Amino acid sequence: MSAPEKAGRKARPRRTSSRVLSTTLKYLCSASAFLISGILLAVIGYFVSIGGSAINWQLFSELPQARGMEGYPGGMLNAILGTCVLLVLASVVGIPVGILTGIFLSEYGSESRIAAPARFVCDVLAGVPSIVVGILGYELLVVPIGHYNGYAGAFALAIVMIPIVARSTEEMLRLVPNTIREASIALGATRAHTIMKVVLPAATGGVVTGVMLAMARVASETAPLLFTALGSRLLTLDPSQPLPSLTVHIFNQATGPYREEQTQAWAGMLILILLVFVLNLAVRFSLRKSTLKLG
Amino acid sequence: MATVIPLSGAQAASSRLPHAASTTLPPRVEEERGPARGRVFEAISRSEAFPSEIHESLLAEPAVVEVRDFRLWYARKQALFDISMRIPRGKLTALVGPSGCGKSTLLRSVNRLNDLVDGVSIEGDMLLNGDSIYGRSVDVIDLRKRIGMVFQKPNPFPMSIFENVVYALRIDGVRDTRVLEEVCERSLRGAGLWDEVKDRLRESALQLSGGQQQRLCIARAIAAEPEVLLLDEPCSALDPIATGRIEDLIEELKGDYSILMVTHNMQQASRTSDFTAFLYLGRLVEYGPTNDIFLKPRLRETEDYVTGRFG
Numbered sequence: 233m234s235a236p237e238k239a240g241r242k243a244r245p246r247r248t249s250s251r252v253l254s255t256t257l258k259y260l261c262s263a264s265a266f267l268i269s270g271i272l273l274a275v276i277g278y279f280v281s282i283g284g285s286a287i288n289w290q291l292f293s294e295l296p297q298a299r300g301m302e303g304y305p306g307g308m309l310n311a312i313l314g315t316c317v318l319l320v321l322a323s324v325v326g327i328p329v330g331i332l333t334g335i336f337l338s339e340y341g342s343e344s345r346i347a348a349p350a351r352f353v354c355d356v357l358a359g360v361p362s363i364v365v366g367i368l369g370y371e372l373l374v375v376p377i378g379h380y381n382g383y384a385g386a387f388a389l390a391i392v393m394i395p396i397v398a399r400s401t402e403e404m405l406r407l408v409p410n411t412i413r414e415a416s417i418a419l420g421a422t423r424a425h426t427i428m429k430v431v432l433p434a435a436t437g438g439v440v441t442g443v444m445l446a447m448a449r450v451a452s453e454t455a456p457l458l459f460t461a462l463g464s465r466l467l468t469l470d471p472s473q474p475l476p477s478l479t480v481h482i483f484n485q486a487t488g489p490y491r492e493e494q495t496q497a498w499a500g501m502l503i504l505i506l507l508v509f510v511l512n513l514a515v516r517f518s519l520r521k522s523t524l525k526l527g
Numbered sequence: 528m529a530t531v532i533p534l535s536g537a538q539a540a541s542s543r544l545p546h547a548a549s550t551t552l553p554p555r556v557e558e559e560r561g562p563a564r565g566r567v568f569e570a571i572s573r574s575e576a577f578p579s580e581i582h583e584s585l586l587a588e589p590a591v592v593e594v595r596d597f598r599l600w601y602a603r604k605q606a607l608f609d610i611s612m613r614i615p616r617g618k619l620t621a622l623v624g625p626s627g628c629g630k631s632t633l634l635r636s637v638n639r640l641n642d643l644v645d646g647v648s649i650e651g652d653m654l655l656n657g658d659s660i661y662g663r664s665v666d667v668i669d670l671r672k673r674i675g676m677v678f679q680k681p682n683p684f685p686m687s688i689f690e691n692v693v694y695a696l697r698i699d700g701v702r703d704t705r706v707l708e709e710v711c712e713r714s715l716r717g718a719g720l721w722d723e724v725k726d727r728l729r730e731s732a733l734q735l736s737g738g739q740q741q742r743l744c745i746a747r748a749i750a751a752e753p754e755v756l757l758l759d760e761p762c763s764a765l766d767p768i769a770t771g772r773i774e775d776l777i778e779e780l781k782g783d784y785s786i787l788m789v790t791h792n793m794q795q796a797s798r799t800s801d802f803t804a805f806l807y808l809g810r811l812v813e814y815g816p817t818n819d820i821f822l823k824p825r826l827r828e829t830e831d832y833v834t835g836r837f838g
Contacts, residue, residue: 411680414678420695
């Protein structure tokens, strides 16, 4: 471009309305981000301010005591352990089934007629109120067995888990560029080998995030457990019997008439949040360690 | 899972043809080169078959891949028409032609990568060192192990440099560390990458630069000693310096491997290849020694394309 031409050129005028719109959008987005962080902090702060005082060693080491008994209101050791048992059982079923479903939808879905219906069912299932899933667990595993039991609770939680894990796995696998699948296939790898050695490892971070979200969601479910695991004041790890859980324990205490128990419910919520948080950190930490070199 | 061949673009090109022919084909001096001169595009626009112009010197070459009356459809759109050609052993053959002419499709048909694309159907066959590629009893996995491929964009796996290179051996279940290390070093040396990465073989391949990643992909492709190496525009995503290095590398590989390369870059084709095939709208138009194709092509269409009169 020659000099006179350049001198004669002006920058295209920018319309004021577009500048205002751009600025407004930016501030709206920032404001929303601050708002959501603020709400989260407020909720946690509220929990800490009310339940924090009730947090003590007793909570983690003792069983709940009835009013009037020595040591009232006692602890929630049984509920913490019960939640862990339910979470492990639900995960053992829910994570593999969810991930395999996600792999099917992403990797084999284009060749199968049942992929679209399966995806639809997953979405519907993810949107079903969890109390409905509880009733399903009741019909399938409580009625035939004859009494409330932990397996029914774990089953209900797994049902809540599967669609979340499946859909997030599918989305994450779809983000893996097709060219690396082709590279693997071109080297003579089978589809299965390609998925296990290349596609899944490439998507590990996202898949694990989905699994963590599902576990956090399930750890905080109450409704599916009311009809299934029921809850218990005893220390038990036996899933064939009614099994205590943090959420049901919190529910019972929070709806009870006594101040001590209500305060304990707040403390229980703090413990629940802490549990999910620690679980999350642990998985992320171990994951970062194993994938660090692959940056 | 879709390779989109811009057929609509090809159609647009064909509908443009009469006009293009009238404006870009002024009377020429040398009119005596052959009866098909200047008629090829006309024949294509009338969807008539015409014989590919194949130079006789090719017939003397032993073929590593032989394409026999190969036709391919994406759903109902035909993308390749009656392609017959022999890819010489130990030589570099370049496939050139405008976008959408089917050169990548042809390349991806050799290792049956198009099998992964929905709605692809084929007729005809190809032979790899005499063995059918599309025959009924062919094990596609075994077939692909005999063919190496390098793609447009570098596509290393999310694993260490070492594991990338020995991937093909891992597929075969090779566990012997000594063998793996030997193959890794030989392949990386072959791809001219050894000196740059020998101290960080256990680090992620994703940390390498684009040019290094592409050389890694070449190392990965030659690790299993393939009978033919397919290169699909291997430099199109690289900067000029990285491109220069890859071209030098291809030059070096030429004697040891039979290479079939798709390229958009005429200079690249003329610099590096021994033979050049010109494809247009899914047809093989002219195929011969690179010098002849670039300096004295038999068809006016080829000349127009390689000299940049259209493309």
